[in-house]
Amino acid sequence: MTADLEATIAAVRPADETAMRAARDLQARLTKPAGSLGTLEELSVRLAGLAGVCPPPLPAPATVAVFAGDHGVHAQGVTPWPQEVTAQMVANFVAGGAVVNTFARQAGADVMVVDVGVAIPLHGGATLLDANVRRGTRDLSVEPALTRDEAQAAVEVGLGVAQALVESGAKCLLTGDMGIANTTPAAALIAAFTGRDPAAVTGRGTGIDDETLAHKTEVVARALARHRLDPADPLGVLAAVGGLEHAALTGFILGAAANRVPVIIDGVIAASAALAAAAFAPDSVAAMVAGHRSAEPGATVALAHLGLEPLLDLGMRLGEGSGAALALPVVTAAVRVLHEVATFDSAGVSEK
Ligand SMILES: O=C(O)c1ccc[n+]([C@@H]2O[C@H](COP(=O)([O-])O)[C@@H](O)[C@H]2O)c1
Ligand SMILES: Cc1cc2nc[nH]c2cc1C
Numbered sequence: 001m002t003a004d005l006e007a008t009i010a011a012v013r014p015a016d017e018t019a020m021r022a023a024r025d026l027q028a029r030l031t032k033p034a035g036s037l038g039t040l041e042e043l044s045v046r047l048a049g050l051a052g053v054c055p056p057p058l059p060a061p062a063t064v065a066v067f068a069g070d071h072g073v074h075a076q077g078v079t080p081w082p083q084e085v086t087a088q089m090v091a092n093f094v095a096g097g098a099v100v101n102t103f104a105r106q107a108g109a110d111v112m113v114v115d116v117g118v119a120i121p122l123h124g125g126a127t128l129l130d131a132n133v134r135r136g137t138r139d140l141s142v143e144p145a146l147t148r149d150e151a152q153a154a155v156e157v158g159l160g161v162a163q164a165l166v167e168s169g170a171k172c173l174l175t176g177d178m179g180i181a182n183t184t185p186a187a188a189l190i191a192a193f194t195g196r197d198p199a200a201v202t203g204r205g206t207g208i209d210d211e212t213l214a215h216k217t218e219v220v221a222r223a224l225a226r227h228r229l230d231p232a233d234p235l236g237v238l239a240a241v242g243g244l245e246h247a248a249l250t251g252f253i254l255g256a257a258a259n260r261v262p263v264i265i266d267g268v269i270a271a272s273a274a275l276a277a278a279a280f281a282p283d284s285v286a287a288m289v290a291g292h293r294s295a296e297p298g299a300t301v302a303l304a305h306l307g308l309e310p311l312l313d314l315g316m317r318l319g320e321g322s323g324a325a326l327a328l329p330v331v332t333a334a335v336r337v338l339h340e341v342a343t344f345d346s347a348g349v350s351e352k
Pocket of ligand 2: 178
């Protein structure tokens, strides 16, 4: 491991119990029946613990970082979409025309696009970072998708993006991904880190029929059988069956956690990266907020393994960071309550 990755892992610390206690005490004194804000109350407590202060900072400004990469396993027929759609959608993100751009505008978040492994050379733009590690992975069902050095380089791209965003003032980071075929490595990663069967974690991705789903599940099973995967060696797992955007998202999540900034986890690709981040640094889970429950079955398995309850459950399975962007106003509201709502004392409201 390089000094950067080692230092980041060492900087990930547990939540601050004092700040969490202060948030729980404050929640009990606000002008509402105790517990009436449900999940939002525990979320506010977790974010106070992450920040080490009560109330924690509002999650603004916020940026969705969309990490894009391509996949050698595309050759196995695991997705109906041609590989060039990855590069074409990156251009769409940069032009502001994708769903994530719309949802981010609605939530007041910025969008940043990072080419960490797109197969086709892209033309740079104001919001496109060229950090290409290689032009797509190798086919994980026949050989390791990446070398350890490539996987580590991609993790460090994500670390660097998180660090730069925090240094420029971001108070909340949101995960995004784009990569045709990337639900296949996500399924393999989730199986490797949770020990669940390929059939329990492999889903329909962008939309495939029963026959293709059976084939995709078999491709994941073959990959797991081919590589000797040790969940205690997350870099090795990412290299063998991961993707460049999965590795970069792992670094991005670790970078957020090391800086004690919340990171909203989007769908199944981010959830698989979150498992890798937790394998590197178990305390990084304190920085993770599950934005939504993706329809992809592996997402539910991964979030349950991490002990995270998703904020929204809308049957979405788009990726791009769309579910994370939709969840941002909910996170903001949870924190804002601690900043603004009057206490029984201050408002002169009688207690029961
Ligand atoms: O976020 C999710 O849970 C999610 C679920 C299904 C598909 N996707 C997106 O769809 C693409 C991968 O789907 P596939 O079928 O090509 O593996 C990739 O660009 C992902 O961002 C994303
Ligand atoms: C059109 C399209 C948009 C996407 N956004 C994220 N993954 C995607 C996959 C496709 C195919």
